[in-house]
Amino acid sequence: MRPFFLILLLLAVPPAFAQDSKKEIERYQRMIADSSPAELYELAGEAAWKKPQGPNKVSLERCDLGLGAGVVKGAYAQLPRYFKDADRVMDLETRLLHCMLTLQGRSREEATKRVYGNEDVASEMENLAAYIVGESRGAPMAAGDTHPKEKAAYALGKKLFFYRAGPWDFSCASCHGEKDKRIRMQDLPVLSSAAAGPSVATWPAYRVSSSQMKTMQWRLNDCYRQMRMPEPDFASDATIALALYLTVNGKGEPYRGPGTKR
Amino acid sequence: MAEPMKIRAVQKGDVTDVRVLMVHPMETGQRKDTSGNIVPTHFIQEVSVRLNGKSVLEGQISQAVSRNPVFSFRLKGAKVGDKIDIAWLDSKGERSQSDAVIA
Amino acid sequence: MNSLRRSTLQFAAALTAGLLLPLRALAAWNKDAFGAKTAADALKGLGVGASAESKDIVIDAPQIAENGAVVPIEITSNLTNTKSIVVVIEKNPFPLTAKFDFGEGALPYVKVNVKMGESSFVRVLAEAGGKFYSASKEVKVTIGGCGG
Numbered sequence: 001m002r003p004f005f006l007i008l009l010l011l012a013v014p015p016a017f018a019q020d021s022k023k024e025i026e027r028y029q030r031m032i033a034d035s036s037p038a039e040l041y042e043l044a045g046e047a048a049w050k051k052p053q054g055p056n057k058v059s060l061e062r063c064d065l066g067l068g069a070g071v072v073k074g075a076y077a078q079l080p081r082y083f084k085d086a087d088r089v090m091d092l093e094t095r096l097l098h099c100m101l102t103l104q105g106r107s108r109e110e111a112t113k114r115v116y117g118n119e120d121v122a123s124e125m126e127n128l129a130a131y132i133v134g135e136s137r138g139a140p141m142a143a144g145d146t147h148p149k150e151k152a153a154y155a156l157g158k159k160l161f162f163y164r165a166g167p168w169d170f171s172c173a174s175c176h177g178e179k180d181k182r183i184r185m186q187d188l189p190v191l192s193s194a195a196a197g198p199s200v201a202t203w204p205a206y207r208v209s210s211s212q213m214k215t216m217q218w219r220l221n222d223c224y225r226q227m228r229m230p231e232p233d234f235a236s237d238a239t240i241a242l243a244l245y246l247t248v249n250g251k252g253e254p255y256r257g258p259g260t261k262r
Numbered sequence: 263m264a265e266p267m268k269i270r271a272v273q274k275g276d277v278t279d280v281r282v283l284m285v286h287p288m289e290t291g292q293r294k295d296t297s298g299n300i301v302p303t304h305f306i307q308e309v310s311v312r313l314n315g316k317s318v319l320e321g322q323i324s325q326a327v328s329r330n331p332v333f334s335f336r337l338k339g340a341k342v343g344d345k346i347d348i349a350w351l352d353s354k355g356e357r358s359q360s361d362a363v364i365a
Numbered sequence: 366m367n368s369l370r371r372s373t374l375q376f377a378a379a380l381t382a383g384l385l386l387p388l389r390a391l392a393a394w395n396k397d398a399f400g401a402k403t404a405a406d407a408l409k410g411l412g413v414g415a416s417a418e419s420k421d422i423v424i425d426a427p428q429i430a431e432n433g434a435v436v437p438i439e440i441t442s443n444l445t446n447t448k449s450i451v452v453v454i455e456k457n458p459f460p461l462t463a464k465f466d467f468g469e470g471a472l473p474y475v476k477v478n479v480k481m482g483e484s485s486f487v488r489v490l491a492e493a494g495g496k497f498y499s500a501s502k503e504v505k506v507t508i509g510g511c512g513g
Contacts, residue, residue, distance in 0.1 A: 024427060031427055317468055318469065323477075
């Protein structure tokens, strides 16, 4: 009778362990967010924002991120959105690029020469992103979803999200379209609904595994790489549409970036 | 010239919470760069914390401390307005020092 | 006297007068202990003797770390007169990770982010009242996600 009882006990362990693992990993995620080097990038970003550059020798301080020229506080929370002066929907990085070109007079080639940095030296975009998003901490996410071009971008983003292609016939939905999926110990969040909230509220993020600040443009680019599909161009319509789709899904979530992730 | 540290010192009752973010690669000598070459060791070895000019904490650390180290310490007997300064020395002989006032 | 002898004497004088001492005397880094490949050798190098297990050393660390590059460890010693704390990560190639000496103005407390090569016990030793005490906690290290 005894061995039978012990076997029952052993069979009862696995699901409990899985739940504990999830809780423990969440605890780890809270602990690393608490003592994160992400702040260093915010400081570097603030300096970059204020640095006069380009042929026009001006800083980005008059850049309009959607709330008026130079208004950084709360600006990220309403991105991506339609911008009248460019007559298109833009995400943070696209808008920064726009300001670099129009305000500072820089060339697209120069401004996008090194959009992703490394563990020793972050890119200008990464630093700027960290600073600007930090200034939206606590704000409820409210990406644009009323203007016709915003609605069109949402529709395109949604279509791309579910579009299967590449050698593995993957789409974003393959990993992020269904509940309770995981890769190794990593829980995969659903991104095609309001469940996208916590994810969009914590990007860009400092990745401890690579010691780098990773932006949303990078995240989308890397997802395509992981699906073995051609990587999208920086600040392309596809990436903006996807970013808007995800962020609109997470509407209302209090922003808490820049995040810290594995 | 080493990157400056970010120090935050906050008085909470009798205790001062000190948090310092340092900028340093803390290379273990086991990592390979994108060309496949080993990146040589380069890490902070000694850390010193002073309160109003007097040493209160001395640390010796290894390359196993994470890149861009973040430390938290707690002091006693200090008050708002007191000065904290933190210095480090690394394996290449490079130094850095930053200070902050307790808020 | 020739100029070399004169300058050597001047140098020696300046050194003695403290003019050429380093700006800041930091606790000298214990090369042998930090270079030791086993926890036992590292502790020997530090002069840490036999230690008694103590619940007064509190280690707050994640049970599972999603990535070994950053594992936050928070240590509090409730032992009276804690002079120093030593952190050893048993399975790391060089187990000795840190030693903190506390002066009068510091509480025996530290939080530090460490690198762990694999799942391992994190051992903390404290010297208090002339004796050594220890505690340990196991941290499991995983690799999350797609590696991206």
